[in-house]
Amino acid sequence: MDLFQLLLTMAILFILARIGAALVSRFGLPGLIGEIVMGIIIANLAFGDFSLMEFLDLSISNPNVPESHSSTTYEIIEAFAELGVIFLLFTVGLETKVKDLLGAGKPALLAAVLGVILPFVAGFALIIAVDGDMHHAMFMAAAMVATSVGITARIIKDMKLMDTREARIIIGAAVIDDVLGMIVLAIVKGMAESGVSIVNILSISIQAVLFVGIVILACKFVVPKVYDYFDDRRQKSIAAGKVPYSVNKLVFSIIVCLLMAAFAEFIGLAAIIGSFLAGMLFADHAWEWDLEHKIESITTFFISFFFLNVGLQVDISTLTDMHVLILAIVVILIALATKYIGCGVGAKMGDRQLDKAGFNIVGVGMMPRGEVGIIVASIGLGTGMMSSDLYAVVVLMSVATTIIAPPILSKLFRKKYHEEYKITADDLI
């Protein structure tokens, strides 16, 4: 590991991310869009012999070239990016009390289910019609399914709108959607690798549902009892004149977050699902332990690398093929429309009192695919189940939905909650 190179790369990436965020915030867009676009610019910036990626020692392994591998600097930046989104979801979890989540129940559930079925069916049908390959169609459909709750969550957090009806539906739906998306991926992957097996489908589905269910039950019944037990012991030991044992709450919560993220990865779900659920375990005591502020500093350190990295993975040169370009545009339109209709209708079915603005907010808020689509596509590419053209299309779709949705979403939010919430420059830059 070259420490000088790492420090230089980190500093330059940080500076460029902040410049990107500051520039787009002039137009009222959330900073993450500037960070993603800055990532795209960094990946493609070169003057003659000078390439910024080379200067920053960021060589990314090419899935098409088996013997290529990433530079150590890039692998470390990638680890920061992963930890950033894990801690971001942990913070979102800290703000999600089980009580509130179950309250959002039916609309979130219906939005998630319809928001998974529609894109899957449409994506599958499109690729069968255009390309005819069954595996290609399955992976494309799976890549179109999963919403990237990270991006929407950041907007909601930036605008301080966590306690609105729409935010609760979106966050709830995104969690269910993520779980469903991972189940879809696991099924598609399993089918591609070992043929369709009802046992595989059932086993991964049961694991995912059990994981979420157990955490929710733990939040409701176990955590309060554990907390009361230790609080009681603490009070008794103070009353007895002894110095009470105490653990560093920040370290304890980080350990739980890492363990649950690792466990989620282990059983085939995404790490962010684990960290989100870990956050929920601490939600009732986050304020008392000042966890949100402490974790937020850590998230601030890591998260810009995540959004930059989403941009870094876009190679603009793939766009020179007209056929790929047109397919990408069609896929993007379908991806936007199916999520909008699926989630909007689902939410409205579950909550009849949701007004038109709420329908729009939920529909648009569920649009961004972010990194999840890209992860699905890269798994497809790695197992030879996806062509490199379709991989480029998925990356473009993920980035486009991620860029298109946030400005519309923040406009819709601002329109509906105009008077109550005012974004300050400090929140955006």
Next chain:
Amino acid sequence: MDLFQLLLTMAILFILARIGAALVSRFGLPGLIGEIVMGIIIANLAFGDFSLMEFLDLSISNPNVPESHSSTTYEIIEAFAELGVIFLLFTVGLETKVKDLLGAGKPALLAAVLGVILPFVAGFALIIAVDGDMHHAMFMAAAMVATSVGITARIIKDMKLMDTREARIIIGAAVIDDVLGMIVLAIVKGMAESGVSIVNILSISIQAVLFVGIVILACKFVVPKVYDYFDDRRQKSIAAGKVPYSVNKLVFSIIVCLLMAAFAEFIGLAAIIGSFLAGMLFADHAWEWDLEHKIESITTFFISFFFLNVGLQVDISTLTDMHVLILAIVVILIALATKYIGCGVGAKMGDRQLDKAGFNIVGVGMMPRGEVGIIVASIGLGTGMMSSDLYAVVVLMSVATTIIAPPILSKLFRKKYHEEYKITADDLI
């Protein structure tokens, strides 16, 4: 990068580090000792076919085997360790106001200079007498010079003794000592590589002195003016009814910290000198911007990996060679004695009012070599200027001085400041 492996390794290392810290704190020792010892245990723990290092995917490149290289997981953990000590020194810098540092002036300067000359001369003479190789002797002497301010700083911070006379002498001396140590290393390295050159020696010395001097002058004269200018603009824009532009102070300070650490590496000094000086730049506004708390969360996340990593690099099997073992013991005794006498006498010469307890605290506080000696030794090994036996001796010396000094130091501190400062369980675990 294998995300599951990384998360699992991080979680297990975190848990083991906290267990180590909690166990030693039962004996009144600072947690970092437990973390280092835990690192040694992790590196050497194996049952039959099971090796903990393998389970954690921590393979460390062996400098003796040219084609060996570290696992990606280890390289990421190593990056965390480096960032941990960089942010730790940044926090120490945040608490070091230039005004106070210059106040510690003469005793710190004399302690540093004598504390460099004595170990260098003694180390050089010993290896010339035992081994006879000029290059070996030079590198061993250089490895014995540098104090690891990180370890002493953590004890001082843990015990909340930053504002004592001794702490100021130690921190001041350690900074000067680090700069001197790096100059010694640069000279030794330059001599080994391209022969003695008065131009090289002068140029690296001037660079180091200039860097520190410019930062101190900037703290005194430039930073207050820049701050007043922006504060003034802010006030005017508020008075004019506009929303004032503001930057995220945490991100801004992290960028400055990373840039200065990179710059220090670039000119041949250690990264921690850069981050320490960066901290000093913000010292006057750290409280106002709540920087200490925010950076502390980030440091908490990273720092355990640093102390674990110090332990991880110890291979107990080298101790089976009786010759190496005896040499190691002699080197450790000389390393302890020369720092104790050099720094104690230097501090006393500079500050006649320093009492016996103060002499002891400064002498013991400057003993730990920590990572700095190991870095010097690995550079020597990498350039073929050091034998692998002597490398093992330096590692043992660094670890031993780092383990021996802290408990004595905390006892000395507690004896002198018994009534005023009481360590609570929360500070230690």
